[in-house]
Amino acid sequence: MNEGECMANYDLTTIRHSAAHIMAAAINNLFPGTTFDIGPATEDGFYYDVDTGGRLGENDLPRIQEEMQRIIKEQHPFQYKEMSREQARQFLEEQGQKYKVERLEDIPEGQKITFYETAGFTDLCGGPHVEHTGQIKAFRLLSVAGSYYRGDERNPMLERIYGTAFHDKKALKKYIQHLEEARKRDHRRLGKELDLFSVNSGAGPGLICWHPKGALVRHIIESYWRDQHYKNGYELLYTPHLGQADLWKTSGHLDFYSDSMYAPMQIDEQDYYMKPMNCPFHIQVYKSRNRSYRELPLRWAELGTVYRYEKSGVLHGLLRVRGFTQDDAHIICTPEQVEDEIRKVLDFSISMWQAFGFQDIKAYLATQPSKAVGEADAWTEARQSLENAVEAVGLQCEVEEGGGAFYGPKIDLKIQDALGREWQTSTIQFDFNIPERFDMTYVGTDGNKHRPYMVHRALLGSLERFFGILLEHYAGAFPLWLAPEQVRVLPVGENYLSYARQVKDELRAADVRADVDADDDTVGAKIRKARNARLPYMLVVGAEEEENALVAVRSRKHGEEGKCSVNEFLQQLEEKAKAGE
RNA sequence: GCCAAUGUAGCUCAGUGGAAGAGCAGCUCACUCGUAAUGAGCAGGUCAGGGGUUCGAGUCCCCUCAUUGGCUCCA
Numbered sequence: 001m002n003e004g005e006c007m008a009n010y011d012l013t014t015i016r017h018s019a020a021h022i023m024a025a026a027i028n029n030l031f032p033g034t035t036f037d038i039g040p041a042t043e044d045g046f047y048y049d050v051d052t053g054g055r056l057g058e059n060d061l062p063r064i065q066e067e068m069q070r071i072i073k074e075q076h077p078f079q080y081k082e083m084s085r086e087q088a089r090q091f092l093e094e095q096g097q098k099y100k101v102e103r104l105e106d107i108p109e110g111q112k113i114t115f116y117e118t119a120g121f122t123d124l125c126g127g128p129h130v131e132h133t134g135q136i137k138a139f140r141l142l143s144v145a146g147s148y149y150r151g152d153e154r155n156p157m158l159e160r161i162y163g164t165a166f167h168d169k170k171a172l173k174k175y176i177q178h179l180e181e182a183r184k185r186d187h188r189r190l191g192k193e194l195d196l197f198s199v200n201s202g203a204g205p206g207l208i209c210w211h212p213k214g215a216l217v218r219h220i221i222e223s224y225w226r227d228q229h230y231k232n233g234y235e236l237l238y239t240p241h242l243g244q245a246d247l248w249k250t251s252g253h254l255d256f257y258s259d260s261m262y263a264p265m266q267i268d269e270q271d272y273y274m275k276p277m278n279c280p281f282h283i284q285v286y287k288s289r290n291r292s293y294r295e296l297p298l299r300w301a302e303l304g305t306v307y308r309y310e311k312s313g314v315l316h317g318l319l320r321v322r323g324f325t326q327d328d329a330h331i332i333c334t335p336e337q338v339e340d341e342i343r344k345v346l347d348f349s350i351s352m353w354q355a356f357g358f359q360d361i362k363a364y365l366a367t368q369p370s371k372a373v374g375e376a377d378a379w380t381e382a383r384q385s386l387e388n389a390v391e392a393v394g395l396q397c398e399v400e401e402g403g404g405a406f407y408g409p410k411i412d413l414k415i416q417d418a419l420g421r422e423w424q425t426s427t428i429q430f431d432f433n434i435p436e437r438f439d440m441t442y443v444g445t446d447g448n449k450h451r452p453y454m455v456h457r458a459l460l461g462s463l464e465r466f467f468g469i470l471l472e473h474y475a476g477a478f479p480l481w482l483a484p485e486q487v488r489v490l491p492v493g494e495n496y497l498s499y500a501r502q503v504k505d506e507l508r509a510a511d512v513r514a515d516v517d518a519d520d521d522t523v524g525a526k527i528r529k530a531r532n533a534r535l536p537y538m539l540v541v542g543a544e545e546e547e548n549a550l551v552a553v554r555s556r557k558h559g560e561e562g563k564c565s566v567n568e569f570l571q572q573l574e575e576k577a578k579a580g581e
Numbered sequence: 582g583c584c585a586a587u588g589u590a591g592c593u594c595a596g597u598g599g600a601a602g603a604g605c606a607g608c609u610c611a612c613u614c615g616u617a618a619u620g621a622g623c624a625g626g627u628c629a630g631g632g633g634u635u636c637g638a639g640u641c642c643c644c645u646c647a648u649u650g651g652c653u654c655c656a
Contacts, residue, residue, distance in 0.1 A: 047651095054584085054585095056585080057585065057586075058585065058586060058650090059586090142650090143585085143586095143650055143651070144584085144585055144586080144650080144651085145584070145585065145650060145651030145652070146583060146584025146585060146650095146651065146652055147583095147584080147651070147652045147653095148583075148584090148652055148653065151652070151653070152652095152653080153582075153583070153652075153653050153654095157583055157584050157652075158584085158652090159584070159585080160584090160585095160651070160652075162650090162651080188649095192592075193592085199648095200647070200648085205646095205647070205648090259654095260654095260655090306656090308655085308656090310654080310655075311582050311583090311653080311654075312582070312647095313582065313583070313584095313651085313652085313653090314582090314652095314653080314654065314655075315648090316649095319656090320654095320655070320656085321656090324656065325656095326656060327656095328656095424655085424656080425656075426656095427656075458656065460656090461656045462656045463656095464656085465656055466656090490615095490616085492613085492614060492615050492616090493613040493614050493615090494613055494614090495613070520612090520613085520614095521614085521618085521619085522613095522614055522615090522618080522619060523614065523615050523616055524614090524615090524616065524617060524618065524619090525617080525618055525619080526616090526617095527616050527617055527618095528616095528617040528618055529617090529618090530617095531617060532617085538616085540615065540616065542614090542615060543615095544615090552615080552616080554616065559616080560616065
């Protein structure tokens, strides 16, 4: 058996985990006295959590990588050792490996305690590994980061080194190219390049300013969103951005959510808070008068802007911000109606995602946690209706037992983008808590008061996050219906400027977002600019076009498409729009 | 918030204690252009902010702010 075949027998996890060991050995050589925690393989690589006493920085990665290369070249075997629990403890204590000692205690009684030694580094580890270090053919160290021991912020912070490894150099190169592609599509980069938005332009971290083009795209998204909501039986609300302390006390936010809320402001000697959620206001609308079962289900939607405190270190472009607009809605209904309502929300959500070009959707059902409010029967019933609804619409679903909020079970939808990355966006949550807190009731057929069910839901999640995802999904090249500038008319010279403007006016009259490039540039330069701006269509016009009332069409997708009249071009656009482009 | 790193012109970046630079973008002029960059010129800076070391700091040290990669958390 040659080495190539041998490699193919190991799965990626084994290769990556082995690479993590080699990295640990290298760090042990370069930074004597390091204590080690764990070094698992991950979905796209591996890491090792170590404590060098703060000696490690990004600049050390090349040295560590070189040392790893040396160890690989020397083809050290991975040697298996078994120890008794007491031997193991003694061995690790002698080495001063305090984290390993604690990890040893996690291993259940009666299970074998195994070690692997390679290149002078002996690690408490269940394996498996490759036979010898020479079998790691392609790896790369990527970054250094901090990481709390056991993921708990009360614990000391360890140094985590991320790397990745593959079967061969070709696969590694492909992965590096994938990272590069993701970097190119980064919505923060595109947002700047295409002049769509800015973050913290003097406003403050995590606060977004939408520039004209970004605002236009958002407007188009919102218009579509409203339109679809009307069609799906929703009514729209507008509610304030702040509310008085009593409201947040009743809702429970001051007790359970205050870490995410901003300090109050005083108005006429009353405390007011910026809203972190919209629901208490929607409930105010509900409670503004008596409600009858005949009105239910109520479906109330709002593009509601909320403000939440997020730790400075977690802010990230548009994807994690401190002020954002949820595409929120609350469904208030009878227990009998709820399953059907959930199904409708799922259907609606799927059609919404498809409209924006996302096909791959997965559902995640989160069930009752140990600490929860509400009747056990209600939880069981709610869970059942969520499961039934997911099944009815045919979504693939994973169950996260105990993952729900204390006030109710939920379904989250995750969508996959063009690069295969998953994003959490839609959420559908039961709430057994808030109808109780606000004493929401409706009069039933029996003339008595009943407690309605309430479901929170967001489809796109927040417009900020959604816009970021959309931008990365399309790499900045918005489909025709979303493009802020759909068509640009390029006169080949100054003499054709007035004809170009006439064409633009005709397009605008037909509701096409069109502009003229009136710059003193060559045609080549104008095309280049328009392409860099990811414009779907360019219309080149010169003497020949003007004389025959034509335009020379150039599309983002196909390049030169030949000449036609403005009307013919408009017809083409209409067909493309119908096809969802 | 914590760990690590970064911050130089609108953007991308060079500048290793001794005179603040380049390309692109911008402006002006010339050219009036036919499918991915016409040419020349001009302007553009409290080197994130503050403090310190030094004869001298973009460069070294400290603090603050912001950003980036993670941890925790999350729409």
